[in-house]
Amino acid sequence: MSLSRSKPAAAGRLLRTGVLAALGFAALAAQAALPIEHWTLANGAKIYLVSSQALPIVDVEVDFDAGSRRDPADQAGLASVSSTMVEKGVRAGRNGEPALDQNALGEAWADLGAEFDVSASNDRTSYTLRSLADPKLLDKAVALAARVIGEPTFPDDIWQRERERLSASIREGNTKPATVAARAFSSAVYGGHPYGQQTTEATLARIDTAAMRQRYQQLIVPCRAKLSIVGAVTRAQAEGIANVMLSRLPGPEACTPLPAIAPVPALAESKEVRIPFESAQTHVYIGQPGYPRQDPDHFALNLGNYILGGGGFVSRLTDEVREKRGLTYSVYSGFAPGLDAGAFRVGFQTRPDQAAEAVKVAREVLAKFVAEGPTQNELKAAKDNLIGGFPLLLDSNRKLIGNVANIAWNDLPLDYLDTWTARMNAVTAADIKAAFARKLQPDRMVTVVVGSDPQAKPQGSK
Amino acid sequence: MKHPSPRRAASGAVLALAFAAPWGLPAQAQQPSPPATPSTVSTASAPGPRQFTLSNGMTLIVQPDRRSPTAVQMVWVRVGSLDEVDGTSGVAHALEHMMFKGTKSIKPGEFSRRVAALGGQENAFTTRDYTGYYQQIPVGSLEQVMKLESDRFANNQWPDDEFKREIEVVKEERRMRTEDQPRALLGEQQSAAVFIASPYHRPVVGWMSDLDAMTPEDVREFHRRWYVPANAAIVIAGDVDVDKVRALAEKYYGGIPARAVPVRKPRIEPPQRGIRRIEFKAPAEQAYVSLAFRIPQLESIDAESDAWALEVLSAVLDGYTGSRLDRALTQGPERVADSAGAYSGLIGRGPQLFGLAGVPAAGKTAAQVEAALRAQVARIAREGVGEAELARVKTQWVASETYKRDSVMAQARELGSNWVQGLPLDADPRMIAKLQAVTAAQVQAVAAKYFGDDQLTVATLVPLPPDARPRARGFAAPAGELR
Numbered sequence: 001m002s003l004s005r006s007k008p009a010a011a012g013r014l015l016r017t018g019v020l021a022a023l024g025f026a027a028l029a030a031q032a033a034l035p036i037e038h039w040t041l042a043n044g045a046k047i048y049l050v051s052s053q054a055l056p057i058v059d060v061e062v063d064f065d066a067g068s069r070r071d072p073a074d075q076a077g078l079a080s081v082s083s084t085m086v087e088k089g090v091r092a093g094r095n096g097e098p099a100l101d102q103n104a105l106g107e108a109w110a111d112l113g114a115e116f117d118v119s120a121s122n123d124r125t126s127y128t129l130r131s132l133a134d135p136k137l138l139d140k141a142v143a144l145a146a147r148v149i150g151e152p153t154f155p156d157d158i159w160q161r162e163r164e165r166l167s168a169s170i171r172e173g174n175t176k177p178a179t180v181a182a183r184a185f186s187s188a189v190y191g192g193h194p195y196g197q198q199t200t201e202a203t204l205a206r207i208d209t210a211a212m213r214q215r216y217q218q219l220i221v222p223c224r225a226k227l228s229i230v231g232a233v234t235r236a237q238a239e240g241i242a243n244v245m246l247s248r249l250p251g252p253e254a255c256t257p258l259p260a261i262a263p264v265p266a267l268a269e270s271k272e273v274r275i276p277f278e279s280a281q282t283h284v285y286i287g288q289p290g291y292p293r294q295d296p297d298h299f300a301l302n303l304g305n306y307i308l309g310g311g312g313f314v315s316r317l318t319d320e321v322r323e324k325r326g327l328t329y330s331v332y333s334g335f336a337p338g339l340d341a342g343a344f345r346v347g348f349q350t351r352p353d354q355a356a357e358a359v360k361v362a363r364e365v366l367a368k369f370v371a372e373g374p375t376q377n378e379l380k381a382a383k384d385n386l387i388g389g390f391p392l393l394l395d396s397n398r399k400l401i402g403n404v405a406n407i408a409w410n411d412l413p414l415d416y417l418d419t420w421t422a423r424m425n426a427v428t429a430a431d432i433k434a435a436f437a438r439k440l441q442p443d444r445m446v447t448v449v450v451g452s453d454p455q456a457k458p459q460g461s462k
Numbered sequence: 463m464k465h466p467s468p469r470r471a472a473s474g475a476v477l478a479l480a481f482a483a484p485w486g487l488p489a490q491a492q493q494p495s496p497p498a499t500p501s502t503v504s505t506a507s508a509p510g511p512r513q514f515t516l517s518n519g520m521t522l523i524v525q526p527d528r529r530s531p532t533a534v535q536m537v538w539v540r541v542g543s544l545d546e547v548d549g550t551s552g553v554a555h556a557l558e559h560m561m562f563k564g565t566k567s568i569k570p571g572e573f574s575r576r577v578a579a580l581g582g583q584e585n586a587f588t589t590r591d592y593t594g595y596y597q598q599i600p601v602g603s604l605e606q607v608m609k610l611e612s613d614r615f616a617n618n619q620w621p622d623d624e625f626k627r628e629i630e631v632v633k634e635e636r637r638m639r640t641e642d643q644p645r646a647l648l649g650e651q652q653s654a655a656v657f658i659a660s661p662y663h664r665p666v667v668g669w670m671s672d673l674d675a676m677t678p679e680d681v682r683e684f685h686r687r688w689y690v691p692a693n694a695a696i697v698i699a700g701d702v703d704v705d706k707v708r709a710l711a712e713k714y715y716g717g718i719p720a721r722a723v724p725v726r727k728p729r730i731e732p733p734q735r736g737i738r739r740i741e742f743k744a745p746a747e748q749a750y751v752s753l754a755f756r757i758p759q760l761e762s763i764d765a766e767s768d769a770w771a772l773e774v775l776s777a778v779l780d781g782y783t784g785s786r787l788d789r790a791l792t793q794g795p796e797r798v799a800d801s802a803g804a805y806s807g808l809i810g811r812g813p814q815l816f817g818l819a820g821v822p823a824a825g826k827t828a829a830q831v832e833a834a835l836r837a838q839v840a841r842i843a844r845e846g847v848g849e850a851e852l853a854r855v856k857t858q859w860v861a862s863e864t865y866k867r868d869s870v871m872a873q874a875r876e877l878g879s880n881w882v883q884g885l886p887l888d889a890d891p892r893m894i895a896k897l898q899a900v901t902a903a904q905v906q907a908v909a910a911k912y913f914g915d916d917q918l919t920v921a922t923l924v925p926l927p928p929d930a931r932p933r934a935r936g937f938a939a940p941a942g943e944l945r
Contacts, residue, residue: 103793161794280641281642313574
């Protein structure tokens with residue numbers, strides 16, 4: 001067991017928030033431009049390449065606008081379970097390759113020493129491949145990835161089993177206060193927008209493999225692909241990789257736009273959700289819809305959030321809730337900007353008899369920050385850390401591909417990282433105050449409190 | 463996809479299982495062998511790490527990696543919950559928290575503010591075997607963080623009031639990680655059942671009553687006792703010059719007065735002579751069963767040991783998607799488990815275990831999962847393993863040696879955890895070579911040798927159904943120490 005002083009990167013959503021925040025902060029010192037090559041293939045796929053010969057490794061990420069936000073409401077979870085099922089088998093290839101079931105696929109990846117994964121987030125379905133650059137291995141890994149991407153079988157018998165497994169896992173999650181709180185917060189904050197849809201046993205029951213195939217045909221098409229490639233390949237090799245990886249996907253010659261998704265509605269009034277739960281800690285979320293990634297306030301909001309609750313051990317929330325009062329192990333705030341307005345949230349967990357005090361303190365910190373903005377000293381400290389620490393965001397191929405994929409996905413300019421420092425430096429305390437006032441309304445937030453009634457019986461050791 | 467690593471033991475990496483091995487990190491028990499001064503290892507394409515001993519006995523390990531203008535500083539102290547005694551469990555971890563609370567010259571909170579101002583990211587961690595502190599920084603800030611870190615190693619100091627609040631934070635950490643996590647509670651109870659004399663008996667975070675009773679002086683005394691130069695290593699990796707780092711280390715760390723490392727009493731685990739079983743009831747939907755078999759502790763890389771073949775066995779069982787446990791337990795309409803995993807403790811300061819664990823599928827019982835897990839080991843004992851699967855897990859290990867070079871943090875972590883275990887700088891390639899040399903016959907032999915009843919402890923999580931918990935989620939009657 002490894003214990004760590006800081007909050008763990010625990011729940012998926014929280015981790016995701018952190019990742020997005022980190023990507024948002026990615027900038028580049030003037031002397032260290034990251035040369036991103038970008039071009040479009042004949043089939044419409046967009047390529048973003050950083051060629052780096054430092055290590056004999058190649059990373060590829062292929063993203064599609066096929067996240068859970070495009071799930072039909074009554075089939076919530078479709079994107080996620082489809083990405084699981086993609087890896088459960090490929091049909092016989094058009095060039096005579098034999099069909100591979102899930103076990104044969106797992107063995108094939110292991111034999112190549114390669115790592116391959118498919119996942120779905122709110123916005124995207126992502127295929128990631130990491131391979132050694134040795135052409136004998138890389139060529140085979142790319143060819144295998146092409147088959148998984150282009151020729152999945154979605155076997156029905158395996159889906160029956162996966163559905164049972166996922167249903168059991170949902171029931172297990174319902175016994176955990178952290179899961180219950182996260183679900184309640186999403187449902188309350190997104191007001192019917194698909195970001196708030198919850199996968200349940202009922203929605204899983206309405207998903208069949210025909211729905212997976214139909215969705216796949218609509219959304220996983222080469223003309224909508226964005227490929228980020230980092231590592232020991234030339235531009236020509238990268239183009240070859242991209243062509244092969246998408247080569248088995250059927251798709252239209254040209255893409256028509258996907259249906260627009262209505263924006264996340266603003267909250268009309270504050271909401272309190274209290275769920276009684278017998279647990280050692282009460283879990284709390286406070287928040288509201290945030291902003292889409294394209295919002296011009298992004299820089300000011302990210303810088304401000306570092307000061308409020310994003311900056312590890314030095315944020316206002318950590319100082320007031322943890323350091324001064326010892327009320328929690330982990331308290332944080334964060335935005336989750338995506339194609340749509342992902343939620344802003346403050347989260348923490350504490351002994352039930354302290355929950356009311358902790359909620360009060362967190363709300364006061366938040367309201368004061370929104371009303372007054374940061375001090376000059378706080379702004380300087382935030383810039384020192386974020387701008388000064390910029391090289392840490394690019395010092396591995398893993399981090400590089402995260403940044404490249406972020407630029408690709410959000411249609412950011414290719415010199416985004418080159419201009420980032422200047423744009424961060426230009427943010428003033430007044431900018432932060434104004435941006436927070438535009439985005440956050442502390443008197444109209446969702447508060448979710450999942451835990452036992454402290455009047456009934458105090459939990460914990462005291 | 464699963465990605466096994468032979469380093470998951472010594473590196474402290476989280477297991478590639480749906481469930482962590484409940485007994486925590488493996489490690490090694492004997493005093494480490496003295497390091498060569500200096501020694502060096504290189505690989506084909508990158509300069510290898512170098513190791514020095516400072517004038518006061520502290521170890522310095524430097525790994526240049528010039529790809530980016532960043533560096534990581536880690537300080538590893540060879541002290542963890544293994545070195546604690548009854549009544550003050552959790553003190554190693556509590557000290558780790560208090561190390562952020564100041565020195566003679568740095569006020570509480572100031573350490574983190576300064577690291578942040580340098581553009582750095584930082585944290586610390588405590589396990590059974592060691593305590594570690596780190597900062598990731600733009601390389602230009604390396605000297606400042608060396609100055610800060612050496613100061614708190616030598617001069618950690620804080621008022622009692624800081625401790626009073628921070629120990630409450632630690633209790634919240636325990637509630638979050640353990641008390642509301644039925645499988646973590648089960649793991650804690652399983653460790654307590656497996657280990658009697660070994661300090662691995664106690665949880666790293668400490669029993670709640672020990673946290674309640676802990677005093678500021680308990681923590682200060684632990685720092686005075688264990689934070690001595692000869693019990694620590696500085697690991698620095700990144701865009702650095704070895705000679706300059708060595709000079710800085712002498713300047714900031716070398717002056718810390720040398721003191722003797724306390725004598726460690728062996729606290730040898732008495733022989734187990736018969737199966738042990740525990741059950742633990744907690745509010746959960748799914749049952750869970752964890753089997754822990756005693757296995758030999760690796761004495762050194764060069765010594766002949768069954769530990770290598772056991773590591774290969776765990777990878778054959780659970781090292782990749784479609785490996786044996788997946789196929790046999792989690793697939794098909796009659797599958798017995800929703801998930802299943804295996805784990806082998808390779809290296810550690812204390813006694814080691816081989817673990818098998820699983821979550822029963824709907825309608826199946828923990829007993830069925832237990833039987834199915836053991837049947838897979840028995841099958842290997844009977845029939846052996848195929849050359850293809852053996853080659854497969856070895857291929858993955860070789861590939862992982864290249865992938866880990868992508869992260870300076872991962873490199874520093876590996877060097878530090880190897881030092882903790884008394885392993886040489888080139889431990890990793892040598893361990894890969896050892897694993898490469900394992901034969902199918904050896905895997906079959908260890909499967910036949912270590913998996914009988916007498917060395918086994920079975921821990922079963924018994925879910926409390928909703929109607930058996932009048933309070934929606936109350937712990938009916940947990941063991942005394944837990945509350």
